Amino acid sequence: MTVPQDLRYSKEHEWVRLDGDTATIGITHFAQEQLGDVVFVELPEKGATVRQFASLGVVESVKAASDIYSPVSGEVVERNVKVIEKPELVNSAPYGDGWLLRVRLADKGELQKLLSPEDYRSHIGETPGSGGD
Amino acid sequence: MSLEALHRTPLFEQHRALGAKMVPFAGWEMPIQYSGIVAEHRAVRGAAGLFDLSHMGEFYFSGAGAGAALDRLVSSDIAGLEVGQARYGLLCNERGTIVDDVIVYRIAPQHYMMVVNASNIAKDAAHVRAHLSPDVRFADGSMATALIAIQGPKAADILGRLAPAVRDLPSFGITRTEIAGVGATVARTGYTGEDGFEIFLPNADAARVWGALLETGRPDGILPVGLGARDTLRLESRFSLYGNEIDETTDPIEAGLTWTCKLDKDFLGREAIARAKDAGPRRRIAGLVVDGGVARHGHPVTHDGAEVGRVTSGTFGPTVGKNIALAYVPADLAKVGTRVGVRIRERDVPATVVKTPFYRRPDR
Numbered sequence: 001m002t003v004p005q006d007l008r009y010s011k012e013h014e015w016v017r018l019d020g021d022t023a024t025i026g027i028t029h030f031a032q033e034q035l036g037d038v039v040f041v042e043l044p045e046k047g048a049t050v051r052q053f054a055s056l057g058v059v060e061s062v063k064a065a066s067d068i069y070s071p072v073s074g075e076v077v078e079r080n081v082k083v084i085e086k087p088e089l090v091n092s093a094p095y096g097d098g099w100l101l102r103v104r105l106a107d108k109g110e111l112q113k114l115l116s117p118e119d120y121r122s123h124i125g126e127t128p129g130s131g132g133d
Numbered sequence: 134m135s136l137e138a139l140h141r142t143p144l145f146e147q148h149r150a151l152g153a154k155m156v157p158f159a160g161w162e163m164p165i166q167y168s169g170i171v172a173e174h175r176a177v178r179g180a181a182g183l184f185d186l187s188h189m190g191e192f193y194f195s196g197a198g199a200g201a202a203l204d205r206l207v208s209s210d211i212a213g214l215e216v217g218q219a220r221y222g223l224l225c226n227e228r229g230t231i232v233d234d235v236i237v238y239r240i241a242p243q244h245y246m247m248v249v250n251a252s253n254i255a256k257d258a259a260h261v262r263a264h265l266s267p268d269v270r271f272a273d274g275s276m277a278t279a280l281i282a283i284q285g286p287k288a289a290d291i292l293g294r295l296a297p298a299v300r301d302l303p304s305f306g307i308t309r310t311e312i313a314g315v316g317a318t319v320a321r322t323g324y325t326g327e328d329g330f331e332i333f334l335p336n337a338d339a340a341r342v343w344g345a346l347l348e349t350g351r352p353d354g355i356l357p358v359g360l361g362a363r364d365t366l367r368l369e370s371r372f373s374l375y376g377n378e379i380d381e382t383t384d385p386i387e388a389g390l391t392w393t394c395k396l397d398k399d400f401l402g403r404e405a406i407a408r409a410k411d412a413g414p415r416r417r418i419a420g421l422v423v424d425g426g427v428a429r430h431g432h433p434v435t436h437d438g439a440e441v442g443r444v445t446s447g448t449f450g451p452t453v454g455k456n457i458a459l460a461y462v463p464a465d466l467a468k469v470g471t472r473v474g475v476r477i478r479e480r481d482v483p484a485t486v487v488k489t490p491f492y493r494r495p496d497r
Binding site for chain 2: 036058063064
């Protein structure tokens with residue numbers, strides 16, 4: 001599944017999974033495919049504050065560095081240590097072990113500014129029902 | 134540059150069918166990757182990779198004076214080349230800085246080929262023409278010549294099945310042979326740090342040889358390889374890239390290419406290079422291992438917080454498993470073991486000067 005149904009998306013190709021007032025953040029399958037092999041991930045420490053649509057860190061592929069923009073505002077409650085040690089998880093499991101941050105949401109209303117799976121699919125030019133890749 | 138202006142190699146349709154990501158490079162639309170840079174890199178180190186390098190330039194020189202003329206143009210010992218041998222060297226200007234790095238192949242007693250970087254074809258042609266005597270015929274065959282490289286520990290096996298003669302070709306040797314019924318010039322040269330071959334042939338024959346090599350090499354794990362992995366492979370092996378480590382503002386001494394300069398012969402730039410050698414370089418190319426970030430071309434190198442140099446190339450090296458870089462640093466900081474910083478996103482990330490090449494193939 002390249003665009004899971006249970007997530008919200010940003011136009012900058014990040015995803016959010018909501019669990020109570022905690023949001024798990026990662027980058028999409030489409031994003032990791034565009035980046036190529038990810039070799040380095042730089043993330044804010046626990047306790048840091050991230051702001052919606054502001055840079056939260058950097059993912060570097062073999063070829064280039066790319067900013068990651070936070071899809072929500074809030075306080076970082078956990079960063080994925082496993083993905084810092086094994087950046088290739090971003091490629092192999094972008095919606096699973098390759099997640100980046102968990103953030104305590106500052107404002108649930110911000111979720112309204114994110115895309116539904118359907119809207120994200122059309123944003124990346126995937127027609128509905130075309131399925132996986 | 135607009136896409137319309139880009140040249141396409143004779144293998145463009147093959148790249149598209151293989152799902153390559155195409156990018157503009159030196160005026161050409163070239164594959165940067167197919168299956169992924171790391172997978173392609175590993176294929177070359179462990180089995181074999183196939184490269185379309187048709188964008189590169191091929192110059193041909195002939196006539197009684199060709200050898201002597203090239204010996205004056207190129208920094209290395211071209212006069213000493215036997216027929217069937219090739220040598221790496223530099224084109225330099227009177228100031229002793231680097232116009233291009235090239236390989237010169239002696240393909241017949243009075244017939245030479247020079248392979249130049251795609252980005253420098255027009256400049257090099259003008260440079261060469263300005264310094265040739267009338268008894269040397271010069272032709273730029275770049276647009277008519279395709280170049281396919283097969284590189285990796287299985288390269289000799291795979292190409293040898295189609296062209297047995299190449300098995301006995303020594304390193305930096307060149308010969309005429311037939312591959313899949315097509316006449317080609319094959320050299321045992323490359324830019325990856327592995328054993329391998331570069332195959333020169335007319336554009337019209339490129340697709341046939343490309344297809345035959347992919348097919349023959351399939352059981353061995355051959356992969357088509359794009360410019361992305363070509364760069365990580367050459368960087369692990371510490372090969373200079375024109376425009377990064379070397380250009381017309383760098384001299385061979387500071388670039389670590391003194392070994393390519395035969396200073397006891399007469400060649401363009403020799404006096405200036407000899408003077409630079411006697412004076413000793415103020416800066417040098419150093420190999421860095423960066424701990425906590427990927428250094429990139431243009432990043433500042435720091436020492437005690439002060440900017441002292443600049444990264445020329447940097448990447449993650451898939452085989453060495455580290456973030457590696459080449460950088461110009463003051464000569465006294467180029468010693469192995471020196472701790473420096475690389476300024477990545479406004480932070481000085483620790484780096485250590487290490488011995489190069491970062492990678493050396495096991496049988497060497």
